[in-house]
Amino acid sequence: MLTTKGLGKTFKSGVEAVRGVDLHVDEGEIVGFLGPNGAGKTTTMRMLTTLLTPTSGSATVAGHDLLTDPRAIRRRVGYVSQHGGLSPASPAGEELELHAMLYGLPRPAARARVAEVLARLELTGLESTPGAALSGGQQRRFDIAFGLVHDPVLLFLDEPTTGLDPQSRANLWSHVRALREGGTTVFLTTHYLDEADALCDRIVIIDHGVVAAEGTPSQLKSGGRTLDQAFLDITGRSLREEVPA
Ligand SMILES: Nc1ncnc2c1ncn2[C@@H]1O[C@H](COP(=O)(O)OP(=O)(O)OP(=O)(O)O)[C@@H](O)[C@H]1O
Secondary structure, X not given: OEEEEEEEEEOOOOOEEEEEEEEEEOOXXXXXXXXXXXXXXXXXXXXXXXXXXXXXXXXXXXXXXXXXXXXXXXXXXXXXXXXXXXXXXXXHHHHHHHHHHHOOOOHHHHHHHHHHHHHHOOOOOOOOOEHHHOOHHHHHHHHHHHHHOOOOOEEEEEOOOOXXXXXXXXXXXXXXXXHHHOOOEEEEEOOOHHHHHHHOOEEEEEEOOEEEEEEOHHHHOHHHOOHHHHHHHHHOOOHHHHOOO
16 A cells, blocks of 8 residues: 655755655555654655655555656545644535535535545534534544545544544544544554554654664564653654653
């Protein structure tokens, strides 16, 4: 579903944000992408979603070459940014319907698709509610609905639960798991090690622009260490200190 070889990005300023990342994500996996602040997570994710052009390396995303066929990738992947895109004043369902029409669906098909996605995310009945009147958890689920409306095979989630209370986080995890059961592959970043542990089939740790470690949560915890300890051993830093306020 996703393979990169030596993927890199050096910004014009000279900053080598990503210095040759090799990644592999299988179909139907939930893979967590973790790293200290400034490690290169967002830059990598923006390259994989075609929002940034790599300066080195190669990648195949959802069956298409990143360098030669980014438009095909855009049709097959969804991206939910950290900040979401829900308008505070407009009815969330209407926004979503317009979004589906932007992907070329005629209005009746767009309406049907939106109803299906909202049902999957337990948002049915909230179509007329403006973004600002939704709870934090509902807003995040609407953000995910935007990422799903064109039925992508691979969904990128950038810090999906940052700022949510524990109950809403657990609820979101169950929805992400349901996506996997429905056949969607998920690649997510998180600042929460408990989230990576509970949710991800595999974890990739990036540090200083390269992959520093990868494995299943149990592989990374081998030798009786916690995931926090493993992260500290691998990067020399604690992820818990990195959680934004
Ligand atoms: N547009 C840009 N121009 C120049 N340097 C950049 C740009 N975007 C990011 N960087 C730098 O590239 C490095 C990697 O940044 P990136 O945002 O990918 O890290 P991150 O792992 O996502 O960090 P965080 O957890 O804080 O979001 C950092 O040193 C950052 O300052």
